[in-house]
Amino acid sequence: MTMSYSLFWGGLSWKNKLPPIKLSTDCCGRITEEIAALTGLKAGTPVSGGIFDISASSLASGINQTNKLAIVAGTWSINEYVTDKPVVDKDLFMTSIYPMENRWQITEASPTSASNLEWFITQFMAADKQLEEAKGSSVYELCNQLVASTTPDESQLMFFPFVFGSNTIPDATAGFVGVTSFHQRAHFLRAIYEGVAFSHLYHVERLRRINPQLSNVIRIAGGITHSPVWLQIFADIFQSQLEIVDVKEHGTLGAAMTAAVMEGYFPDVFAACDAMVKVSEVIHPQTDKQAVYAKKYAMYKRMLDDMQPTWKSHNPQQTIDA
Numbered sequence: 001m002t003m004s005y006s007l008f009w010g011g012l013s014w015k016n017k018l019p020p021i022k023l024s025t026d027c028c029g030r031i032t033e034e035i036a037a038l039t040g041l042k043a044g045t046p047v048s049g050g051i052f053d054i055s056a057s058s059l060a061s062g063i064n065q066t067n068k069l070a071i072v073a074g075t076w077s078i079n080e081y082v083t084d085k086p087v088v089d090k091d092l093f094m095t096s097i098y099p100m101e102n103r104w105q106i107t108e109a110s111p112t113s114a115s116n117l118e119w120f121i122t123q124f125m126a127a128d129k130q131l132e133e134a135k136g137s138s139v140y141e142l143c144n145q146l147v148a149s150t151t152p153d154e155s156q157l158m159f160f161p162f163v164f165g166s167n168t169i170p171d172a173t174a175g176f177v178g179v180t181s182f183h184q185r186a187h188f189l190r191a192i193y194e195g196v197a198f199s200h201l202y203h204v205e206r207l208r209r210i211n212p213q214l215s216n217v218i219r220i221a222g223g224i225t226h227s228p229v230w231l232q233i234f235a236d237i238f239q240s241q242l243e244i245v246d247v248k249e250h251g252t253l254g255a256a257m258t259a260a261v262m263e264g265y266f267p268d269v270f271a272a273c274d275a276m277v278k279v280s281e282v283i284h285p286q287t288d289k290q291a292v293y294a295k296k297y298a299m300y301k302r303m304l305d306d307m308q309p310t311w312k313s314h315n316p317q318q319t320i321d322a
Contacts, residue, residue, distance in 0.1 A: 026049045050258065051254055052096065053251045054109075056250065056252075056254025057250040059269055060247055062279075065270075069219070071204070071220045072221045074221075074224075075111065075114065077167070077199055078109045078113075078222075080106060080107040081207060082104070083103070083104050087106050092210070094106075099258055108206050110165060110199065115164055116161040116174065116192055120189070144228070152194070156299070157191040158176065158178050197233055216241065219243050220234065221250050239285045241285065242283040244283075
């Protein structure tokens, strides 16, 4: 029955309807005249197999050695490295095939990154956003200014960046802990900046337990690369050197690498990384921030442990009867 069901679903045979499996660097066809007319692309242009977006970002970050670590801090918290052997671990987010023979990508991820700031701006700073745009400025620059007006040691306000889900337990929800009459909007924003970085670090610690040889130099991409304030907070919390690659669209560059290999410009995607990835900026950690952030991160992890029974017993969708 199991075999029969796998080949016939809903009375329809689908096995022979699937396309053939191709490598990311294989030529899978060419632009037709019809598609050329619709898109403006040149007819006859070869098309490579393409690449999963997470792997594309990893390639565009120059992750072409098994000890390199990449972070994408955007809508999701993506933390990844490449290895020459697959990892099977029930607590690991994902092991996926890399677009190169005998290479796998090890990924820790959750929706706990910069999307939390987007939520805060949408819900509590809509008027500020309109005002900044009218001035020809940006609400994100205002956030940076407010965060920069505070210091990490002046507030113990903590934020769990779980508005859209967590990297601890499925039931965890977002929240600020430690609010007092002292706290102003700038402190809430700093707590968000720090909480997102703590969540990334939580993921990276899992990766380092799997691969202790991971470099302390981190390639970072995503929306936070537009915020010097947030980048410095990441560097200080991780106590790692951050490197930013000179590219706006990582996924596009990664896909272009598979096409370059397909056309024979490079023997493999690692070689394409060497030639096509350029570091444009380096952020160094401030060692004088190490102690305060180590203390705050330890508190963050203790709170995660302490909150788990509460989260498991709490249903945020449930109506409270009067």
